[in-house]
Structures are given as C-alpha cells and as structure tokens.
Amino acid sequence: MRTLRAALETYLSLRRGLGSALRGPGGHVHRFVEFLEAEGATVITSALALRWATAPVGATPATWALRLADVRRFAVWLSATEPRTEVPPPGLLPHRYRRQPPYIYSDDEIERILGAAARLPSRSGLRAQTYVALFGVIATTGLRLGEAIALDRDDVDLRAGVLAIRRAKFGTARFVPVHDSAGTALARYAQQRDRLRPRPACPAFFLAERGLRVTPCSARYTFAVVSRAIGLRAPTSGDRPRHGRGPRLHDMRHRLAVKTLIRWYREGRHVERELPKLATYLGHVHVADTYWYIEAVPELLQLATERATGPREDAP
Numbered sequence: 001m002r003t004l005r006a007a008l009e010t011y012l013s014l015r016r017g018l019g020s021a022l023r024g025p026g027g028h029v030h031r032f033v034e035f036l037e038a039e040g041a042t043v044i045t046s047a048l049a050l051r052w053a054t055a056p057v058g059a060t061p062a063t064w065a066l067r068l069a070d071v072r073r074f075a076v077w078l079s080a081t082e083p084r085t086e087v088p089p090p091g092l093l094p095h096r097y098r099r100q101p102p103y104i105y106s107d108d109e110i111e112r113i114l115g116a117a118a119r120l121p122s123r124s125g126l127r128a129q130t131y132v133a134l135f136g137v138i139a140t141t142g143l144r145l146g147e148a149i150a151l152d153r154d155d156v157d158l159r160a161g162v163l164a165i166r167r168a169k170f171g172t173a174r175f176v177p178v179h180d181s182a183g184t185a186l187a188r189y190a191q192q193r194d195r196l197r198p199r200p201a202c203p204a205f206f207l208a209e210r211g212l213r214v215t216p217c218s219a220r221y222t223f224a225v226v227s228r229a230i231g232l233r234a235p236t237s238g239d240r241p242r243h244g245r246g247p248r249l250h251d252m253r254h255r256l257a258v259k260t261l262i263r264w265y266r267e268g269r270h271v272e273r274e275l276p277k278l279a280t281y282l283g284h285v286h287v288a289d290t291y292w293y294i295e296a297v298p299e300l301l302q303l304a305t306e307r308a309t310g311p312r313e314d315a316p
Contacts, residue, residue, distance in 0.1 A: 004042065008033050011077055028070040043084040044075045050092060061095035068093045101296055102254030103247040109232065110139050110252075116226040126196045127209045131222055133189035134206050134214065137163075138249065140182040142256035142282055144169065145249055149214045151205040158187045168283045176281065223249040257282060257293050258300060265303040 012026055035052045036044070053068035072088050079085040105113075117131040138148055147165050155164040161183045163176040178186070190205075197211045204213035227233045233246035260278055264271050279290040294300045 004033050004036055004044075007078055007082070008074070011074055014077075028067050029074045032067075032071050032074075043082065043086070044071070044078065045086045046088045046092065049075070049086075049088045053093065061093070065093040065095040099292065099296070102258065102293070103251040104258050104297065105139075105247065105252060105255045109230075110255075112230045113223075113226055113232075116229045117222075119229075120222065120226070122209060124196050124209065126193065126207060127222075129189055129192045129196070130206050130208065130214065131219075131226070133186060134219065135223065135226075135249070135252070136185055137178070137182060139252045139255065141176055141178055142253045143176065144253060144283070145216055145219055147283070149204070149206055149216065149219060152203040153190075153205050154203070156186065156190075156205050158183055158190070165283065169285075172283060172285065174280065174283055220249055253282070254293070257290065258297050261293055261300055262303065265300070265307060271304070271307070 008029060012029070015026075032049070032052050035055075036042075036048060039048065041048055049068060049071045053071065054064045056063065068088055072090070075085050075087045079087055114132050114136055117135055118128050120128040120131060122128050134148060137143060138145065141163065143163070143165070147168055150167045151163060151165075155166060157164070161178050161180065163178060164173075165176055166173050168174065193200075193207055197207055200207055200211040202211070202213050206214050208214050208218065224233060227246055257278065261271060264274055275287050275290050279287045282290065284290050294304050
C-alpha cells in the first residue's frame with residue numbers, strides 16, 4: 001500500500017503532466033497530507049477533510065469550500081486505488097467564491113504608492129528601484145502579478161515597446177504594448193538594475209535585492225507595507241503585527257480596465273465592440289470576465305445604462 005505522501009506525488013505529477021499548474025491546489029493538498037500525517041491517519045476521511053478545510057479561523061466560507069474542493073479532487077483520484085478513502089460529499093461546504101468589488105485607485109494614490117516604494121530601505125538600492133518599476137508596470141499595463149514577475153529580460157522589448165507574456169493564466173500567451181512613458185521608466189530601471197547587479201543569478205527582468213526573481217509573496221508583502229505607510233491600510237490588532245486589510249495589488253489591474261472602459265463610454269465608442277480588444281489585452285479567456293467590470297463598478301453601470309436607454313428627457 002502506498003503512503004499518502006507517495007500517492008500525492010503521483011497525483012500531482014499526473015495533473016501537471018496534463019498541463020495543470022496546480023499552484024494553489026497543489027499547496028492545499030500538500031498541507032492536507034501533512035495534517036493527516038500529524039494526526040497519524042493513513043486514509044482520508046470526510047471528518048478529517050472538513051476539520052482541515054475549516055481550520056483557518058479568519059478565512060471566509062468560500063476559502064473553506066475551495067480548500068475542501070481541492071482535497072475532494074485528490075480523494076476522488078485516490079479512491080480508485082485505495083477503497084478505504086472517503087470522498088467528502090459535494091454539498092458539505094456549498095459556499096461559492098464571490099469576486100471582491102474592485103478598488104479603483106486615484107492617480108494621486110498611484111503616485112503616493114510609487115513614492116513610498118522609492119523610499120523602501122535597501123542596502124544596495126535595488127529593492128526600491130525594483131518595486132517602483134514593478135508596481136508602475138502593473139498600474140500602466142494591467143498585468144497580473146505573476147505575469148509581471150515571470151518576465152525575463154528577453155521578454156521585454158524596450159525598442160518596440162512590447163512585453164511578451166509567455167506564462168499567463170490558463171496557459172495562454174500574448175504580447176502587451178506599453179506606453180512610451182512606461183517604456184522610458186522600464187529602460188531607466190534596466191540601466192539601474194544592471195549597474196547594481198551586473199551579474200544576476202537569473203534572467204528575470206525584475207530582480208530582488210539578492211539578484212533573484214521577485215516572488216509573489218514578497219511582492220504582496222511589500223505592497224502591503226507601502227500601502228500601510230501611506231494610509232491605505234489600517235494596522236490589525238493582535239500579538240503578531242500585520243499590515244491590515246485594504247486595497248490589493250491586483251486592484252491596479254482593475255483600475256486600468258475600469259478607466260479604459262469609462263474613457264470609451266465618454267468618447268462615445270461602441271463599447272460592446274471594443275470589449276474583445278480589452279479582453280485580449282488583459283489576457284481574459286472569456287469576454288464575460290471583462291464585462292464583469294461594468295456590473296461591478298457603479299459609474300460604469302450608470303454609463304452603460306445611459307447608453308442603452310438614451311438621455312433622460314429631464315436631463316439638463
């Protein structure tokens with residue numbers, strides 16, 4: 001009989017061989033198996049799966065459901081060779097994820113974020129330069145964080161002003177043009193980076209202080225630090241000081257999408273025809289993911305309603 005850990009490695013290898021990245025789900029199932037080992041369990045039971053899934057006290061019900069769903073998929077696969085495996089029933093945690101309404105940063109807030117990033121402590125100065133450039137390129141292009149930090153030097157064509165996104169969500173790829181001002185800022189960062197780290201340890205375009213690729217955790221933590229410094233986040237109470245909750249780095253992507261749609265409406269464009277262009281630029285697989293912004297942002301919904309119904313008779 002295989003151990004749970006050996007079964008897990010086989011499961012993850014098979015899933016990755018079929019093209020699944022498994023970043024989040026893989027971590028969930030790894031931690032679940034560690035939990036089972038700590039409990040002395042040799043098989044999966046619904047009770048243990050439920051206890052593990054709901055362990056994070058501060059998590060949302062949707063997060064609990066997501067954790068249990070990842071375990072359920074592993075249990076379904078394992079049950080084919082280990083008949084003692086209990087598969088948690090689908091309705092055990094029925095909550096579904098609801099997209100968080102986007103926070104739309106103002107131009108002033110973006111400037112303050114970049115200003116605070118420029119003041120980050122750093123022995124060489126590279127940390128501050130990197131995060132100014134990283135946060136700036138996300139704000140101006142709407143890249144996902146993972147797409148931005150995955151950029152290698154060869155992916156950034158500063159002469160043509162184009163970024164090659166090769167490892168996007170759902171295995172897609174695309175080219176993203178950048179504004180001249182963003183290209184100038186990236187070129188300036190590249191010069192500073194090469195001067196501070198002439199022999200980097202990896203080909204990443206955005207380098208951490210030690211010359212390695214920036215990690216998602218470091219980027220999100222640094223953004224939280226910067227946001228706290230300028231008052232966008234309030235500190236949380238407790239024995240372990242954190243940087244609170246508030247606008248996310250991902251909201252910069254939302255900002256670009258929303259401001260683009262608002263501009264199109266105000267310019268009188270046929271937004272329904274333009275939406276596929278924005279969806280392609282953002283790397284959305286379905287146009288419906290782009291259309292969500294119209295429903296999620298009151299100003300956009302009002303503009304869309306006015307476009308659909310025409311001006312009111314009592315309008316000035």
